[in-house]
């Protein structure tokens with residue numbers, strides 16, 4: 001079974017209280033529209049400061065949305081009919097990475113194992129955005145392997161490179177564990193247009209398939225369209241979105257966490273506005289959002305994810321470093337590997353800042369976001 005998330009068996013202290021059953025699976029019985037309760041009314045005994053407590057509005061889910069064939073096919077996928085969806089996903093990933101895979105594969109066609117091959121391989125890896133460090137490492141290890149195993153033909157060398165690459169990327173593989181906290185709070189960051197809001201929408205939909213109740217915080221108070229995008233998405237999918245007309249994104253995040261706790265939600269996801277790591281005041285704002293989420297719930301956010309546009313090449317590494325320094329990232333999502341992405345940047349990340357890559361995206365549809373698999377990725381590159 002191609003499992004999306006790893007859901008920990010609920011520890012006794014994390015298990016939902018028996019009386020307050022979790023919200024019914026959204027697909028089967030959509031929760032009733034709860035009139036928006038003011039946050040202050042739901043807050044725990046110690047009231048939140050006015051600054052973070054009372055200004056957000058709730059966008060309640062509409063009654064009984066119509067779920068049609070989309071849900072049926074997704075349900076079929078969950079029940080085990082996922083070999084088709086996996087092969088079409090692989091086809092999209094292969095197509096997305098075809099630039100690099102063509103370059104790499106052509107090298108080995110009828111090639112002799114000599115210095116020319118190593119030089120061409122070095123150039124192809126550098127062009128794929130793998131960076132100097134990962135490229136040097138792969139070439140050194142490959143030379144060693146060829147010598148040790150006395151590899152004589154190009155196919156065997158290619159196979160050895162596949163193994164090396166897979167071993168290099170494997171430390172990045174980690175499932176996103178659900179059910180560790182109630183709610184599990186995720187904060188999502190990234191540069192402008194990386195795909196944060198879209199990723200949140202896709203993740204929420206997938207989490208719903210795992211019977212997770214999800215609440216979203218429209219923390220991108222900078223770009224009005226981002227808030228609308230999240231709210232429309234939430235209404236369509238029966239997910240409550242907490243938003244503010246304008247103002248402090250930290251306040252929206254705080255309200256969302258408070259509300260998530262009061263409603264016993266499984267997951268709260270906090271969107272944030274896009275920003276460049278060089279915009280220091282905006283990076284400070286992100287740190288503040290993270291701190292304020294922690295005030296709303298001890299230990300939160302439990303996951304701080306950086307969404308990276310796969311087309312940004314080596315700059316992606318700079319983004320990972322800067323956001324990690326500011327926020328101590330727990331995971332990455334690499335989107336748009338269907339575009340002009342070259343894919344090698346994952347090798348660079350693995351060598352220099354091995355932060356787990358939870359998901360990769362190869363398109364705008366929900367099923368285009370999938371957990372990262374080192375084997376699949378290398379198969380798409382060198383298969």
Ligand SMILES: Nc1nc2c(ncn2[C@@H]2O[C@H](COP(=O)(O)OP(=O)(O)OP(=O)(O)O)[C@@H](O)[C@H]2O)c(=O)[nH]1
Pocket residue numbers: 190191192193194195196197198199220223226272273274275335336337338339361362363364368
């Ligand atoms: N082709 C492709 N497009 C994607 C993918 N993920 C997101 N997009 C598109 O990228 C564009 C930007 O996505 P958003 O989710 O709005 O990005 P954002 O990071 O929230 O943007 P800001 O709020 O402006 O920082 C949208 O048109 C998405 O549909 C992907 O994997 N592949």
